[in-house]
Structures are given as structure tokens and as C-alpha cells.
Amino acid sequence: MRPRIFVTQPIAPHGLDRMRAVADVEVHPDATAPIAKASMIEGVKRADYLVCLMHDKVDAETIAANPNLKGVISMAIHPQLIDVKALEARNIPLTVIPPMVSEATADMAMALILACGRRVLEGDRLLRSGIYPGGQSNYLAGLGITGKTIGLIGGGGRIGKLVAKRCNGFDMKVLYSTPRRKSEAEEREAGITYATIDDLLRQSDIVSMHSPLRDDTYHQIGDREFGLMKPTAYFVNTSRGPIVDETALVRALQNKTIAGAGLDVFEHEPNVPPALLVMPNVVLTPHLGSAVLDLRIEMAEIVASNAIALIEGRTPPNLFDFAGPVT
Template identity: 35%
Template sequence: MSTHEIIITRPLPGDPAGRLRQAGFTRLWINPADERLSPEQFREVVNSAHGVRAIITTPVDRVDGPLLDAAGGGLVIVSNYAVGVDNIDLAECQRRSVIVGHTPDAVTEPTADIAWLLLLGAARRAWEGVDLIRTAGRTDGTAWKGVAPCELNGTRVLGKTLFIVGAGRIGLATARRALGWNMRILYHARSRHAEFEASPVNAQRVTLEEGLQLADFVSLHTPLTNETRHLINAQRLALMKPEAILINTARGAVVDEAALVEALRTRTIAAAGLDVYEHEPKVHPGLLALPNVFLLPHLGSATREDREWMMRLAVDNAVAALRGKPVPHRVA
């Protein structure tokens, strides 16, 4: 009978096993394949561990009542390798006195970088440009013919209005990057955030509807909750300027993807830049078919340095909980 004290659902950057062993924890199970576990596989792994005390999860691992049943009463912590915890039933964990940890600081700066990569790429039609340059050398008449005055003219960024939806760490980091483009910054949050309104950001707090109507660029940074699911729907997309661009590095389901496809198809808005999708890893076929959307495969935190930092945070959360010490980055 195998006994694993700690389960890691997928290989992580760096050396999580070494870090755990150095802390005195040696009974580990780490998924040998770099593939997501199905819900059935996840429950089977947890059930067969016979006494699991900590599970280090990724955002695709659903932690719900049946999974917690499989883990048994000895589970102390679910340490999520992500800042978002919408894959975890927090109420059920709280009911069972299971701690939930996450990795907030490590994802902030790289995700803000990706938001700006998407913003610039969508504004300057980089997606279409890559497709065009790859035609160079064709002999069927479709090859790129060199620079042309009317070809792939995009949108100027300098001096425009950026609307940040969600006033957390990533939203603030994204707003700070706008200073180099001399942008007017608006933000929407449930309460005032002094760090947004203070110099040098000098952002103005507005309602969601006001911001959507005023902005040239809308960047989403809100967590996924019951209240924010489909926050950006057909009605709110219709409030945006025809030349506006929507950026999403938050969670895919914050946007009604079908409504977004229609808004892009009809040019209700000019373009979008997306790093997250409503039904990952599936992507709406309409998005794949449209030229005016810049798509990335959920790269938000994907730098070597930051992904290893996330590993250290996730491991350290688990170690602290198992030692009965305060968890550095605790959600619930």
C-alpha cells in the first residue's frame, strides 16, 4: 500500500521535490506526465495516497466535494499554483477546515507584461502581420509585396484612455506600464484604491458602464466569481467604442466568448487580445477564424524566473501548513 503525504498534480518548474525533502517531507507523489489529470484520475490518485495531507494543484485541477471526500479527513492544505482559486470550492474547503493557499506576487509583473503584449499586438495588428510576412516568397500571387501605405494600419496607443477592470496587483502593474504611453487611466473596483489614484498613476475611479464607454483600451483583471462570470457580455460590449480594444488576462469566463465573437465579427469593437479562454483548453472556433483578435495560450506568468518563484511559494505554503505555522499566502 502506497502512502503519499504530499501530492503534486503536475511537474512544476525548478525542483519542488528537492525543496520539500529539504524541509523534511519525503513521501511525495508527483505526476510523472506533464498532462492534466482528469477528475477521475485526480480522485483516484488522491484516494490511493492513503493519508494525503497536502495537495499542490494547478488552475485546471478541480477541488470539490468528491475530491475532498477522496482525500479523507487528514488533508490540511490545498496549495494552488496560481493566484486565482476559481478551480477550488472555497466554501467546501472551509467547511472541512482545509486551508487554501495561492501564489499572488509571482504572477503580477509577467502577467502585466502579457497584457501589454496583447494590447500592443492587437492595436498594431501584429497577428495579421505575422500571417502576412509568412507569405513572403510564395509564387502563387499571394506573397507579401513589401510595405504599402494602406496595409495593416492599426491604432495609435500614445495618449489614449486605458480602463482597468479589477484593481488588484496585476491591474495596478498594467496601469503603471501605461505611463510610458502618456495614457489617461480609469479603473473600476468595488471600493476606492488610493494606490491607483495617487501619483504617478493618477487614475480615476468610474463605474463599469462609464469606463466601457470612455475607454480606447479595456484591460480585465478581475477574479472569476459568480458575480464576474460573463461580466463582459453582449450588452456591455455594445457600450464600447467601435475603435476600442478588449484585453483579457484574467479568466476566460469573465467574458461571454460567444458575444465577443459576434462583437468582433460585426466590428462592434475593433479588436481583442486574449490570453485566457472560457472553456480552456478549447478555444471558440469563431476566435480562431477572425483576423482581429490576438491570441496567446495562457502565458500570463510564463517566465522561467516567475514560474520557479510560483513553485517556491506553493511549496512553502504547503510546508508551513503541515508544520502548523501561518501560511504565507493564505486565501481561506
């Protein structure tokens, strides 16, 4: 019998075709929502290998559904939603993808910064409703981006530096805050200035999140931090949802503690607080950070290469190291 692969959501066709050359591939057809756990379990039962996306939760129950599961091929850089201990206990290999979404995610952060500051979605909705205030009306006056101060929390990494590069093009002052300050040469090259997180929050016209999700960054931003921000400032998150206390964010927006927010990630994805859905000063996107066509094609090719290597008994190019940290 040919090996069987179950894919939790459609991915780029050429990657699927490459896997079909060596295995029977079943794809859960719904691309509009993450696969339900029950459907994933049923798919795992019918497969030798599971191909899952970053947003799929692969827990111990899912892994146990098939005693003969031979491998999990993830389209995630960090398998935070996969029970790696359950896989390790059964010696089931896990593959991931390399860090490759930085440029696309930085683009998304910049898109949200501009959309929030210039009130792009509010203008779009207004125009579609038949209202045209006029080219010099103050009705939708927003925050000019050029020359303003942006604060990048966790901004010393790959994505933060790329956001800084884009902001430098707008002549913005770029503050960053990380647990370990970068060298002066690195700061100068990236065009960033170090600040404590509290000073960053007080000074910034826009605060953008770039912290990795760890135990020490869970709810890194809450009531106290929003209270330090300017009432005219905007908050943007393209990192991970649980870094922000979403209930505190809703309070800050409702109480006009901050001016607005741009969010690509949420604390309890795919669920979004109903209060955020009705706020006109909030721009919401469904985790589109890496949703760039050529990038998704490349990601599918890497997934296919990992799957084919496992099937052929070779070491996959992106084999996850169970002994290393899950960051």
C-alpha cells in the same frame, strides 16, 4: 512510511527536489494540458497530500477519494476552483500562494495591447505564408498605441495600476472604473482618471479587464457593453474568463462591433470557442499571465515550503483562512 505527495503537473525542479527530501513525490508528467479529473482522483488515492495548480478543479468528489488526505497545497492565490467547504468539513488544511503575479500579468496585458493594436500576429502569419506587403503598405495598418485612451475596468487594484504605469510610458490617457473610486492623491500617483463604466467604454480605444471574479462580476461585459465601445476599439482580458460573456464577445467580433481582441483567459478553460480560433483579428494565449520563469521558480519554492511545513506539523506560511472570503 514516508509521506506521499501527488503533484498534478510538473513544477520547477528545485521545488520538487525540496519536497522529495521529506516525502515520496509523484508528478503527473503531462505539462501540455490540465490533468483529467479521473487521473487526479487516482493520484489523490495514492497520496497523503495533493499539490495542485490554479487551473485544477478540486471538487468534493476528488477530496472524498481519499479518506486519509492530510492537506491540499495549491499554487493559486485565490482557490476559486477548490471546494473549500469540503476541505473545512474534514478539517483538511489548505495552503495558497501570496499575491505575487501582478507585474507578470501587467506585462502580459501590455503584450496583448501591443499585439492587437499593431496586428503583430497577423503580420507574422502573413510573412510565414510568403506575403510581404512592403514597409509602407496599408495592408496591415493598425492602431497606434502612443497617445490613445485605454480604459481599465476594475483598474484600481494592483495589476490595473501596474498596467497604467506601463501605459503612462506610452503617453496614453488612462481611464479606470471600479465600484469604489480612489482618492485624488492615489489617482494622481497612479496616473489614472475615474470614469463610469459606460463612459469608459465609449471613450476608450482599448478596454482592458482587471476585475476580480465574484458573483457580481460574472458576465460583467456582454452585448450591451460591447455595443458602447468604438468600432475601432480593441478588447483585452488578462483577468478571469467568466467576467466576459464569451458568446457576446464572439458576436461583437463577427459583427465588427469592435475591431479585435486579445485574450489570455477564457470562460470555459481550457475550451476556447471555435469561432475565436479562426478570427485573424484576435490574439489568443493559453493563460500565460504568470508564465515567467523566475516567477514560476519562486512559486514552486513557496509551494514546497507550504508542503514541508504541513508534513513537519508546523503552521504553513500561507495557510488559507477558511473563515475569510474566497475572492
